[in-house]
Amino acid sequence: MKKLVLAAITLLYLSGCATSSHFNRAAMEGISTEPGQPKEYARADSVKEIDALKPQAELPLRLYVPQPANDNPWSQEEIEEIESWKPFLKQNGLVSELFVAPESSRRNCYQYDNCQLEEQRMEAARFQADAWLAFDINSSEEEYANSLSILNITLVGMWVVPAHHTSSDVRLEGSLVDVRNGYLYAFARAFGKASQTRPFMYSERYETRRLARLNALKNFGERLRQETSGSAASTL
Template identity: 35%
Template sequence: MRTILGLSVLVVAGCATGFDRGMLQERLHKEGLVEIQDREIQEIRALKPQLTFPCRLAIYLKPPSASDWRWTSQDKEILNASAKILQKEGIASTVIPMSGMFAKDGDLKHLRMEAARYGADALLVIQGVQQTDSYLNPAAVLNLTVVGGFVVPASHRDSLFLIEGVLVDVGNGCLYASVESEGVGKIVRPTFLVDDKDAISRAKKKALEGLGPELVRHLRSLHTGLSAARRVEAPSQAIFLSPTVRRGARR
């Protein structure tokens, strides 16, 4: 019987199934903030950007629907590094972390209302999803000794974390930018001690580190584009000469 169990472990060992990015993308969009109906498309197209710089930017980290991960203070520190760049470059005057305690429903309209209470001009909503693949390596045969299950690194956890950030106008809901990033975290631990959360945490950290620079790049582009558009739209001031000046010009 012991031999049969050992062979079974060896057969299972090394069977990594890989990630289903399509499924994760579908989950990310399904857990999104707003569902668009056909009748609303024309209204959305009619929205005009009204953001001025430097702007007051509110950031909301949407809580996950599952309990296998959560946003941490370390995650906020990673985002804070990008926030400091936006402030230094005059894109954001203030960056306001929104508390989840006041965002009851989590839908976009309600979040905009809460951001308005914070005095924000724009709202950045960040949400994420993850998938973890679990498999064994050949050393898992030592799990049968029990002690081996506590000391031999035989169990793998590979996590893929996808993050999406959406920037909208607090006043009219105009969509300014949508940014995505992903990260992969891998660990190998003794089977009886391995925890999915360690791999998820690594993947989330990498995804956030990729999201920050992308966010800064998009906001720089938005800043440049809107500023240039307003310069073009600004009417040139007419110059009126007094009668005295006009008579002097004729001479």
């Protein structure tokens, strides 16, 4: 039994160059070994309590995707990307519902307060979700002017000459967590990059970062599609 519980924690590495283990569907299906068993609601604060946690959710999941705790809210394009995962996750029997949190659900919980996960857990419970996908997003940006920037002293140079370069690298990590007791089902990582060379008046590093984050989210979704489709096929 202990081996089954340990197997339920599956690591999914979502990067273009990294290898990854398959999504362990069999282990998640093995969670509901005793139909009708009462669900446990708990909060684990010690290593011993965490080690004693058991998965509570049953497939298919009602999956909640909160707004990022440490970054800007999801854009319309990002919400559309996340919602595009629902058909294949539903087809593979992993989720019954997938919904993205409205921006109004975000609380004033700052990163240094170490309260994001608990706040997201409460949000997911309000939406009657079985599990939530907690994202952590980190990025690095670079800006520099090339030799053509000398033309910025002219109006034509400022508006027409592509003299300013911006680039952004985004690392996006997601954890699939049980709403009832915080049990970790899976962990995933994806990366996204974007770069632009534009005239001074159109150079915008925030736009470059937005594109990089969207690319990371798409990479996350694509690998998720591959992993879950492969695990579904292996059970047939």
